[in-house]
Amino acid sequence: MARGDVRDRTMDDGGRGPGGAGERREEPVRRRLLAEATRLFAAKGFENTSVQEIVSAAGVTKGAMYHYFDSKDDLLHEVYARVLRLQTDRLDRFADAPGPVADRVRAAAADVIVTTIENLDDFKIFFRSMHQLAPETQRSVRAERRRYHERFRDLIGEGRRTGVFRDDVPADLVVDYFFGSVHHLGTWFRPDGALSAREIGDHFAGLLLASLRP
Amino acid sequence: MARGDVRDRTMDDGGRGPGGAGERREEPVRRRLLAEATRLFAAKGFENTSVQEIVSAAGVTKGAMYHYFDSKDDLLHEVYARVLRLQTDRLDRFADAPGPVADRVRAAAADVIVTTIENLDDFKIFFRSMHQLAPETQRSVRAERRRYHERFRDLIGEGRRTGVFRDDVPADLVVDYFFGSVHHLGTWFRPDGALSAREIGDHFAGLLLASLRP
Amino acid sequence: MARGDVRDRTMDDGGRGPGGAGERREEPVRRRLLAEATRLFAAKGFENTSVQEIVSAAGVTKGAMYHYFDSKDDLLHEVYARVLRLQTDRLDRFADAPGPVADRVRAAAADVIVTTIENLDDFKIFFRSMHQLAPETQRSVRAERRRYHERFRDLIGEGRRTGVFRDDVPADLVVDYFFGSVHHLGTWFRPDGALSAREIGDHFAGLLLASLRP
Amino acid sequence: MARGDVRDRTMDDGGRGPGGAGERREEPVRRRLLAEATRLFAAKGFENTSVQEIVSAAGVTKGAMYHYFDSKDDLLHEVYARVLRLQTDRLDRFADAPGPVADRVRAAAADVIVTTIENLDDFKIFFRSMHQLAPETQRSVRAERRRYHERFRDLIGEGRRTGVFRDDVPADLVVDYFFGSVHHLGTWFRPDGALSAREIGDHFAGLLLASLRP
DNA sequence: AATGAATGAGGGTTCATTCAT
DNA sequence: GATGAATGAACCCTCATTCAT
Numbered sequence: 001m002a003r004g005d006v007r008d009r010t011m012d013d014g015g016r017g018p019g020g021a022g023e024r025r026e027e028p029v030r031r032r033l034l035a036e037a038t039r040l041f042a043a044k045g046f047e048n049t050s051v052q053e054i055v056s057a058a059g060v061t062k063g064a065m066y067h068y069f070d071s072k073d074d075l076l077h078e079v080y081a082r083v084l085r086l087q088t089d090r091l092d093r094f095a096d097a098p099g100p101v102a103d104r105v106r107a108a109a110a111d112v113i114v115t116t117i118e119n120l121d122d123f124k125i126f127f128r129s130m131h132q133l134a135p136e137t138q139r140s141v142r143a144e145r146r147r148y149h150e151r152f153r154d155l156i157g158e159g160r161r162t163g164v165f166r167d168d169v170p171a172d173l174v175v176d177y178f179f180g181s182v183h184h185l186g187t188w189f190r191p192d193g194a195l196s197a198r199e200i201g202d203h204f205a206g207l208l209l210a211s212l213r214p
Numbered sequence: 215m216a217r218g219d220v221r222d223r224t225m226d227d228g229g230r231g232p233g234g235a236g237e238r239r240e241e242p243v244r245r246r247l248l249a250e251a252t253r254l255f256a257a258k259g260f261e262n263t264s265v266q267e268i269v270s271a272a273g274v275t276k277g278a279m280y281h282y283f284d285s286k287d288d289l290l291h292e293v294y295a296r297v298l299r300l301q302t303d304r305l306d307r308f309a310d311a312p313g314p315v316a317d318r319v320r321a322a323a324a325d326v327i328v329t330t331i332e333n334l335d336d337f338k339i340f341f342r343s344m345h346q347l348a349p350e351t352q353r354s355v356r357a358e359r360r361r362y363h364e365r366f367r368d369l370i371g372e373g374r375r376t377g378v379f380r381d382d383v384p385a386d387l388v389v390d391y392f393f394g395s396v397h398h399l400g401t402w403f404r405p406d407g408a409l410s411a412r413e414i415g416d417h418f419a420g421l422l423l424a425s426l427r428p
Numbered sequence: 429m430a431r432g433d434v435r436d437r438t439m440d441d442g443g444r445g446p447g448g449a450g451e452r453r454e455e456p457v458r459r460r461l462l463a464e465a466t467r468l469f470a471a472k473g474f475e476n477t478s479v480q481e482i483v484s485a486a487g488v489t490k491g492a493m494y495h496y497f498d499s500k501d502d503l504l505h506e507v508y509a510r511v512l513r514l515q516t517d518r519l520d521r522f523a524d525a526p527g528p529v530a531d532r533v534r535a536a537a538a539d540v541i542v543t544t545i546e547n548l549d550d551f552k553i554f555f556r557s558m559h560q561l562a563p564e565t566q567r568s569v570r571a572e573r574r575r576y577h578e579r580f581r582d583l584i585g586e587g588r589r590t591g592v593f594r595d596d597v598p599a600d601l602v603v604d605y606f607f608g609s610v611h612h613l614g615t616w617f618r619p620d621g622a623l624s625a626r627e628i629g630d631h632f633a634g635l636l637l638a639s640l641r642p
Numbered sequence: 643m644a645r646g647d648v649r650d651r652t653m654d655d656g657g658r659g660p661g662g663a664g665e666r667r668e669e670p671v672r673r674r675l676l677a678e679a680t681r682l683f684a685a686k687g688f689e690n691t692s693v694q695e696i697v698s699a700a701g702v703t704k705g706a707m708y709h710y711f712d713s714k715d716d717l718l719h720e721v722y723a724r725v726l727r728l729q730t731d732r733l734d735r736f737a738d739a740p741g742p743v744a745d746r747v748r749a750a751a752a753d754v755i756v757t758t759i760e761n762l763d764d765f766k767i768f769f770r771s772m773h774q775l776a777p778e779t780q781r782s783v784r785a786e787r788r789r790y791h792e793r794f795r796d797l798i799g800e801g802r803r804t805g806v807f808r809d810d811v812p813a814d815l816v817v818d819y820f821f822g823s824v825h826h827l828g829t830w831f832r833p834d835g836a837l838s839a840r841e842i843g844d845h846f847a848g849l850l851l852a853s854l855r856p
Numbered sequence: 857a858a859t860g861a862a863t864g865a866g867g868g869t870t871c872a873t874t875c876a877t
Numbered sequence: 878g879a880t881g882a883a884t885g886a887a888c889c890c891t892c893a894t895t896c897a898t
Contacts, residue, residue: 029857045345047261051893062894063859072893128342131259166424169417173409177421180398181391188390195387203383207391210380211425243882265868276869278883286868457878473773475689479872490873491880500872556770559687594852597845601837605849608826609819616818623815631811635819638808639853671861693889704890706862714889859898867891874884 030068032058037075042121046076046129076129077137083122084144090115091151101159105212106205108155109178113201116185124186149175156212165212178208244282246272251289256335260290260343290343291351297336298358304329305365315373319426320419322369323392327415330399338400363389370426379426392422458496460486465503470549474504474557504557505565511550512572518543519579529587533640534633536583537606541629544613552614577603584640593640606636672710674700679717684763688718688771718771719779725764726786732757733793743801747854748847750797751820755843758827766828791817798854807854820850 036057040049051072055065069075094108116123130138153175159165181204189200250271254263265286269279283289308322330337344352367389373379395418403414464485468477479500483493497503522536544551558566581603587593609632617628678699682691693714697707711717736750758765772780795817801807823846831842 045261048346050891061859063896064857066894067857128345131342132262169421170409173414173417174421176398176402177395177418180396181394183401184390184394184397187397195384200387203387204391207383207388207425210427211421213424264866266866275884277871277885280869280871281882473689476774478870489880491875492878494873495878556773559770560690597849598837601842601845602849604826604830605823605846608824609822611829612818612822612825615825623812628815631815632819635811635816635853638855639849641852692887694887703863705864705892708890709861859896861896863893863895865892868889870888871886872884875880875882877880 027068029058029060029064033060033065033068034075034078038079038121038125041076041079041129042124046125046132073132073134073137076125076133077141079122079125080130080133080141083119083126084141084148086115086119087112088144088148088151091148095151095155100164101155101162102164102209105155105159106209108152109208110198110201110205112182113185113204114197116182117189117197117200120186120189123183127183127186149179152179159212163214166214174208174212178204241282243272243274243278247274247279247282248289248292252293252335252339255290255293255343256338260286260339260346287346287348287351290339290347291355293336293339294344294347294355297333297340298355298362300329300333301326302358302362302365305362309365309369314378315369315376316378316423319369319373320423322366323419323422324412324415326396327399327418328411330396331403331411331414334400334403337397341397341400363393366393373426377428380428388422388426392418455496457486457488457492461488461493461496462503462506466507466549466553469504469507469557470552474553474560501560501562501565504553504561505569507550507553508558508561508569511547511554512569512576514543514547515540516572516576516579519576523579523583528592529583529590530592530637533583533587534637536580537636538626538629538633540610541613541632542625544610545617545625545628548614548617551611555611555614577607580607587640591642594642602636602640606632669710671700671702671706675702675707675710676717676720680721680763680767683718683721683771684766688767688774715774715776715779718767718775719783721764721767722772722775722783725761725768726783726790728757728761729754730786730790730793733790737793737797742806743797743804744806744851747797747801748851750794751850752840752843752847754824755827755846756839758824759831759839759842762828762831765825769825769828791821794821801854805856808856816850816854820846 033054037049037054040053040057051062051065054075055062058065065075069078090111091108094104094111097104097107130141133141149172153171156165156171156174160167160171185200195203247268251263251268254267254271265276265279268286268289269276272279279289283292304325305322308318308325311318311321344355347355363386367385370379370385370388374381374385399414409417461482465477465482468481468485479490479493482503483490486493493503497506518539519536522532522539525532525535558569561569577600581599584593584599584602588595588599613628623631675696679691679696682695682699693704693707696714696717697704700707707717711720732753733750736746736753739746739749772783775783791814795813798807798813798816802809802813827842837845
């Protein structure tokens with residue numbers, strides 16, 4: 001397994017300049033491979049993107065890719081890991097913030113929209129290609145996804161218990177209802193559309209909150 | 215092109231009642247191929263299903279499949295055509311019914327949920343594999359899909375104009391919001407779950423209507 | 429063998445009108461199939477022409493073709509048979525005519541050019557696709573072709589013996605030399621070119637005769 | 643495209659003498675593939691030769707072939723490129739030599755016969771399979787072929803202008819006449835025949851020159 | 857750390873031919 | 878005489894992956 005020790009440094013180099021002290025190199029090849037793979041998977045789908053295309057786009061050869069990643073599947077898995085981490089981190093932040101639960105739900109809901117749009121390539125892949133992963137990997141991704149949804153559901157549950165939200169619709173169902181809209185963004189959102197990510201987030205969060213009024 | 219004259223008979227038997235003179239089976243091979251393809255595409259994804267698997271499941275050889283369909287893509291396209299026809303027909307029925315607009319929106323919204331669940335295999339494929347179609351086919355499917363959404367949007371627009379619905383959220387956006395939930399059904403719905411299709415439809419329609427209150 | 433009794437009537441119906449006495453029908457389907465096959469083989473090559481294309485062009489179905497012909501190869505063979513018969517007949521006529529041998533060679537040589545151009549589709553196929561025939565068929569075609577060449581060679585031999593032609597070049601070689609030019613016509617001749625078939629025939633015959641001067 | 647950098651080394655080893663430092667074999671697999679393909683195409687025709695046969699004969703797998711060549715068509719194209727290069731180079735050499743034009747035409751004519759016989763497999767393919775190439779490739783091959791013919795025609799034109807050759811037959815037509823004999827060699831020449839390549843070349847060149855006498 | 861030639865299994869598709877009707 | 882659904886074998890090609898260098 002050549003990956004365990006480098007995986008976590010994919011997305012940031014901490015702002016350290018190249019002249020920093022004796023830090024290990026930041027693996028620009030690995031990063032480039034992941035970026036090109038993400039772009040191509042989102043544009044053409046996982047199955048329609050060949051390893052050759054990815055390595056050519058990244059300016060390296062196949063051997064280099066297989067040095068950094070176990071397989072093509074592994075590349076896809078990396079995209080998922082990044083997406084899941086990002087969403088979980090942000091939801092935790094909003095859920096654990098102080099303030100009334102309605103405000104926290106609204107903020108979290110708007111944020112997941114904005115975040116999704118800002119990383120639309122990654123999310124497109126996430127929502128479209130999960131069934132391509134190996135069954136085992138799929139299970140682990142699903143489990144983490146479920147934990148994320150449960151966190152959101154519990155937040156809504158808190159609002160129901162405190163009488164802020166209606167309680168005649170199961171909280172689970174509300175989560176499935178709302179996250180459908182999130183998944184769907186990849187299908188219709190265009191950067192040059194009439195509304196900004198922020199505006200869409202506010203509208204969607206507004207619709208959610210309105211539908212939860214007792 | 216050996217198909218033009220048989221394609222349209224997939225879903226109906228031309229109105230002839232049972233017992234009519236032209237009793238012989240209506241292309242059972244073609245129907246079986248389409249049924250097995252639908253099942254497999256939904257279960258394993260379009261790209262992970264080989265033509266060999268489809269024809270084996272249908273109990274015929276590849277040549278038979280290529281007698282009825284131009285390509286594997288064509289099989290996928292047939293699923294789409296069926297889905298689009300079904301949805302369009304039903305939406306028209308509900309939109310054109312008499313009664314207050316709020317009732318019509320609620321009924322149409324609930325119905326699309328129920329219909330989607332009742333044909334979940336077809337819809338799973340529809341929502342997950344569109345990007346596999348040939349670009350040209352993709353355009354035509356998208357165009358028809360857009361018309362469908364516009365029909366729904368106009369219904370909501372009618373409610374806005376008559377003051378029944380709020381007008382501070384664009385009707386287009388509401389449609390994208392709600393149909394996200396519809397698309398998402400394929401991801402989480404299980405026939406053995408706690409709620410029936412009808413109940414889910416009612417809940418989702420209820421959430422939509424609540425979020426549209428002025 | 430469904431063909432033996434109809435084969436010879438492919439090219440002419442003897443000028444008899446359709447109201448002739450009790451003659452058997454002239455098989456328009458068979459004729460149409462052969463005509464379309466010839467056209468398509470010449471245009472796209474034997475291997476690139478499918479049976480489906482041929483029968484579609486002729487406005488019938490596969491079953492009809494297999495009623496009149498044993499196989500796709502058989503269609504090709506028919507083209508050959510027609511060409512061989514035509515060439516042989518005409519060469520015999522010119523060779524057996526009265527007059528000096530030089531005149532007869534010149535006339536036969538010019539005629540084979542004109543005849544080839546007038547039936548260029550058939551000859552293109554002949555010169556290009558012989559190796560597609562079944563080995564046995566190929567042998568018989570080659571044998572007949574050889575007889576044809578020998579007839580021509582003997583004519584030249586006659587001129588050599590009588591001192592009209594040079595005798596320092598083997599007559600066989602002269603035949604191979606000249607018929608190369610005939611075969612080649614299919615490659616470069618265009619009906620809208622500067623020279624007519626007649627003119628080309630005269631020029632080529634002239635070149636041949638000139639090269640044979642003692 | 644994995645070929646650009648190796649293609650040109652097919653026929654020579656870069657001028658390095660044996661015993662040089664860079665001793666390792668120059669793409670023996672590629673060379674073997676091309677040699678076997680040439681042999682099989684000439685023997686059985688392009689369309690009747692499967693990729694499997696070629697790679698089996700060369701002792702490798704299909705993947706290896708597709709590493710060196712883009713397609714089966716590409717193999718054919720390589721044969722053409724080699725033939726065209728060879729012919730063009732040799733014609734240039736003879737045309738640009740010093741001496742009377744009649745001598746140069748005779749030498750060039752005899753040489754094209756000898757060269758064709760010495761590479762008969764390649765030329766058989768060339769003259770028989772051109773119509774199998776992709777239309778675009780076909781155009782480029784035809785264009786190069788035309789330039790070659792024009793070079794030869796200009797040589798004859800020179801003889802006409804200087805009164806050495808007759809001028810009552812178009813030079814273009816003479817070229818088509820003579821090269822027909824060249825193309826035809828593949829049909830009848832057998833290595834164990836009575837005449838050597840050299841003898842045939844001399845005879846054919848003699849016939850050509852004789853026919854051009856004023 | 858990186859190369860790229862080679863593998864080998866499988867993919868979609870074509871097509872001449874047959875045969876029950 | 879003619880149909881056209883169905884066969885079955887072959888075909889060209891793709892691709893993730895490996896491994897000697």
